[in-house]
Amino acid sequence: MNNGGFVDLSHFGVELMLAKNLFNLGARTPIVCALCGIKRKAANRIYWLAHRQAPIKGMLPWDPQWIERSTVNNLHASIFLGLIHDYVPEHYDGIAYGQQFCDAYALYCRIVAHNPKPSHRESASEHHRVLDINRAWQLTQQLRASTLRFVTCLTCHARHLCLHQVTQRPIHCPVCQTQTGIRRRQSRVLRTFSQNAHKTSAICLGRY
Ligand SMILES: [Zn+2]
Numbered sequence: 001m002n003n004g005g006f007v008d009l010s011h012f013g014v015e016l017m018l019a020k021n022l023f024n025l026g027a028r029t030p031i032v033c034a035l036c037g038i039k040r041k042a043a044n045r046i047y048w049l050a051h052r053q054a055p056i057k058g059m060l061p062w063d064p065q066w067i068e069r070s071t072v073n074n075l076h077a078s079i080f081l082g083l084i085h086d087y088v089p090e091h092y093d094g095i096a097y098g099q100q101f102c103d104a105y106a107l108y109c110r111i112v113a114h115n116p117k118p119s120h121r122e123s124a125s126e127h128h129r130v131l132d133i134n135r136a137w138q139l140t141q142q143l144r145a146s147t148l149r150f151v152t153c154l155t156c157h158a159r160h161l162c163l164h165q166v167t168q169r170p171i172h173c174p175v176c177q178t179q180t181g182i183r184r185r186q187s188r189v190l191r192t193f194s195q196n197a198h199k200t201s202a203i204c205l206g207r208y
């Protein structure tokens with residue numbers, strides 16, 4: 001039947017809603033296709049209908065060592081993958097997995113947005129969101145492929161990620177490192193303040 005070129009999207013149903021949610025969270029087309037089980041052309045059309053422009057093209061972020069690049073990276077990856085690990089059944093696949101992934105990322109965004117003491121790097125990211133949804137998807141692939149694993153810190157008992165092949169090097173807990181960093185920053189501020197206080201009083205005393 002000739003429908004005048006009109007493309008009926010009603011049969012997408014759940015896939016359409018999921019794709020829209022993923023795009024709204026910043027997901028790139030290949031990830032939307034993978035999670036929704038739809039073709040690139042359909043994903044591009046959904047993006048176009050919602051945003052009236054073509055989606056971003058280019059390479060997806062892929063860095064298998066990303067969690068080791070900084071303490072903040074590891075903290076954020078551990079929060080997000082902790083949600084995936086705890087709330088998404090391992091046998092989930094297809095749309096069911098895509099919806100859970102989307103919900104876990106939205107929850108991660110809400111958690112980090114309420115960080116009372118954001119670091120310099122977190123403050124520079126929108127709503128303290130260091131982990132982009134596209135990298136979040138990459139991390140789930142690494143967890144599923146067992147190139148990442150969770151370990152529990154013996155000092156603070158927090159769960160965090162490490163690369164699976166790391167066995168010889170010591171594993172540093174990002175929570176303990178962050179606490180140490182905060183203490184160092186506080187003592188540096190106090191030191192600077194007390195040094196400046198001496199200077200200030202010296203200047204004041206020099207006037208009399
Ligand atoms: Zn620790």
